[in-house]
Amino acid sequence: MSSRRGSRVYNCVVVVICIALFIRLSVIFCWTPYCKSVLQSTLSNDHSSNMSSLRVVSSKLAAQIDQELMGPKIGFTLQQLMELAGLSVAEAVQREFPPAATRKGVLIVAGPGNNGGDGLVCARHLKLFGYDPVVYYPKRSSRTEFYGQLVKQLDFFNVPVLSETENWTQYLNPDRTLCVVDAIFGFSFKPPMREPFAEIIKRLHAVQESVPIVAVDIPTGWDVDAGPVEKPHLTPKVFVSLTAPKPCTNHIDPAKTVHYVGGRFIPQEFAQQHGFEQFDYKGVNQILKL
Ligand SMILES: NC(=O)C1=CN([C@@H]2O[C@H](COP(=O)(O)OP(=O)(O)OC[C@H]3O[C@@H](n4cnc5c(N)ncnc54)[C@H](OP(=O)(O)O)[C@@H]3O)[C@@H](O)[C@H]2O)[C@H](O)CC1
Numbered sequence: 549m550s551s552r553r554g555s556r557v558y559n560c561v562v563v564v565i566c567i568a569l570f571i572r573l574s575v576i577f578c579w580t581p582y583c584k585s586v587l588q589s590t591l592s593n594d595h596s597s598n599m600s601s602l603r604v605v606s607s608k609l610a611a612q613i614d615q616e617l618m619g620p621k622i623g624f625t626l627q628q629l630m631e632l633a634g635l636s637v638a639e640a641v642q643r644e645f646p647p648a649a650t651r652k653g654v655l656i657v658a659g660p661g662n663n664g665g666d667g668l669v670c671a672r673h674l675k676l677f678g679y680d681p682v683v684y685y686p687k688r689s690s691r692t693e694f695y696g697q698l699v700k701q702l703d704f705f706n707v708p709v710l711s712e713t714e715n716w717t718q719y720l721n722p723d724r725t726l727c728v729v730d731a732i733f734g735f736s737f738k739p740p741m742r743e744p745f746a747e748i749i750k751r752l753h754a755v756q757e758s759v760p761i762v763a764v765d766i767p768t769g770w771d772v773d774a775g776p777v778e779k780p781h782l783t784p785k786v787f788v789s790l791t792a793p794k795p796c797t798n799h800i801d802p803a804k805t806v807h808y809v810g811g812r813f814i815p816q817e818f819a820q821q822h823g824f825e826q827f828d829y830k831g832v833n834q835i836l837k838l
């Protein structure tokens with residue numbers, strides 16, 4: 549009688565151990581991956597909420613902000629904003645590619661519009677920061693006298709400004725050039741790319757792994773909203789959004805590109821009125837890594 553009770557107790561213990569083992573194994577094999585995937589999706593949600601906290605502004609809002617900044621009520625001039633924009637880009641170059649004893653070369657490729665103007669200003673600041681900048685400026689704009697004045701200032705600083713027919717490709721060489729500043733087109737680019745810029749992009753694309761690209765506001769050829777639509781498209785190592793990131797920055801691969809915001813000319817209240825936070829720039833910095 550007592551031995552039968554003993555074997556029942558023994559059977560119960562074995563069953564309990566089996567159930568416990570089963571639960572333990574199912575936790576290991578089923579729940580752990582599940583928990584992992586839940587955790588991962590939470591993290592990626594966090595990432596996307598970070599993206600939205602970057603306050604990507606639509607191209608329409610970016611244009612409206614520019615108009616207001618340079619409108620009669622606020623009264624900035626284009627020249628003022630361009631000076632701050634170019635200074636920001638020079639600071640990003642300095643942060644990512646400090647000049648070395650043997651290499652100080654930076655090639656700035658400037659387009660015909662205001663993105664190109666930012667590049668001309670950037671070249672002047674780079675010279676002051678101890679680099680040896682060279683500007684390739686194939687299509688010079690006569691839209692305003694101001695672009696001509698920026699070129700005169702570069703002459704004054706002994707910065708070479710190459711015209712369309714000069715040999716600019718000699719600078720696409722990692723032994724002499726730390727990086728290329730892409731100041732060809734910004735938010736007013738409309739595809740398809742026309743010459744000579746299509747050929748220039750091909751050349752930059754071919755060397756971008758060895759001579760890294762610093763994109764001013766928008767990588768040339770990217771659509772301000774849709775991102776890299778043209779082929780081949782540039783993948784900058786450094787991306788400097790001006791005023792605020794535009795929707796195309798959602799196409800940045802953080803493994804390949806460091807993203808900064810620059811162009812520090814928006815007070816807190818103005819940013820809030822337009823639905824985005826002022827970026828938390830530190831001290832006298834003109835750029836903030838995002
Ligand atoms: N507040 C700010 O954020 C500031 C930004 N700035 C910079 O300004 C640019 C925008 O400048 P904008 O002059 O409006 O435009 P772009 O420089 O992008 O380009 C205009 C020129 O590009 C030519 N273009 C356009 N598409 C093509 C194409 N497919 N092929 C060849 N050429 C093209 C266009 O020529 P058009 O004949 O078509 O008129 C223009 O010559 C912004 O991105 C910032 O970098 C300012 O510094 C102020 C502050």
Ligand SMILES: [K+]
Nearest residue numbers: 730733766768
């Ligand atoms: K650009």
